[in-house]
Amino acid sequence: MFDYAIFLAYALLSLALVLSFVRLVRGPSLPDRVVALELLASLTVGFIGVAVVATGRSAFLDVAMVLALTAFLAAIAFARYLEKGGHRIDN
Amino acid sequence: MIIEWLTAFFLVAGAGFMLIAALGLVRMPDLLTRMHATTKAGVLGAGLIMVGAAIFIGQLTVVVKAVAVIAFLILTAPVAAHAIGRAGYFVGVPLWSQTHTDELEGRYDPETHILASSPEKTSIKEGRAQGGDRPES
Numbered sequence: 001m002f003d004y005a006i007f008l009a010y011a012l013l014s015l016a017l018v019l020s021f022v023r024l025v026r027g028p029s030l031p032d033r034v035v036a037l038e039l040l041a042s043l044t045v046g047f048i049g050v051a052v053v054a055t056g057r058s059a060f061l062d063v064a065m066v067l068a069l070t071a072f073l074a075a076i077a078f079a080r081y082l083e084k085g086g087h088r089i090d091n
Numbered sequence: 092m093i094i095e096w097l098t099a100f101f102l103v104a105g106a107g108f109m110l111i112a113a114l115g116l117v118r119m120p121d122l123l124t125r126m127h128a129t130t131k132a133g134v135l136g137a138g139l140i141m142v143g144a145a146i147f148i149g150q151l152t153v154v155v156k157a158v159a160v161i162a163f164l165i166l167t168a169p170v171a172a173h174a175i176g177r178a179g180y181f182v183g184v185p186l187w188s189q190t191h192t193d194e195l196e197g198r199y200d201p202e203t204h205i206l207a208s209s210p211e212k213t214s215i216k217e218g219r220a221q222g223g224d225r226p227e228s
Contacts, residue, residue, distance in 0.1 A: 005099030012106035016113035031179035049140035079174035
């Protein structure tokens with residue numbers, strides 16, 4: 001039962017990964033892609049959580065923490081780039 | 092036994108919420124509604140998975156780490172979403188065709204990136220010149 005639950009969690013997360021990759025490729029504007037990247041990062045945090053349960057190695061949680069931090073910094077940096085240096089879309 | 096059931100529940104629920112977030116990211120019509128889907132459902136999904144991992148391992152250090160990850164996600168996700176939404180509006184990302192209220196319309200100067208608190212920017216400047224007590228934004 002437990003193995004099936006882990007497998008199901010992996011499957012759902014993989015499907016979510018594919019869907020957000022679709023938005024990353026299609027996204028009509030750069031902010032859409034940044035949002036997709038942010039969701040990819042938090043999906044990876046979820047993957048690491050499931051991997052902690054599946055393998056029993058709790059050291060992976062450090063990776064999750066660092067990943068969450070860097071994803072936040074990347075989002076802030078993208079937002080700053082868009083505001084200060086990005087080109088406007090509607091003209 | 093019950094720990095395994097709880098862990099399985101939290102893992103599957105978290106993964107399901109993250110799938111909902113990704114579905115919203117693909118299906119929603121514009122940037123702001125997409126962020127509405129991903130920010131909340133994504134953070135909830137990752138947080139539930141972390142709760143599941145903490146319950147399963149059960150050691151104090153792991154629980155503290157998982158709580159730290161959850162607290163960090165909850166603290167940073169709104170800030171990041173706010174920054175990206177603001178930048179997206181400034182860059183001119185088109186809103187959904189059925190958006191019926193845009194309260195920032197006409198209050199934003201695309202050259203200086205300053206938001207005025209009223210559409211008549213010149214009158215605000217005059218008010219300041221006359222010693223108006225409107226606080227600097």
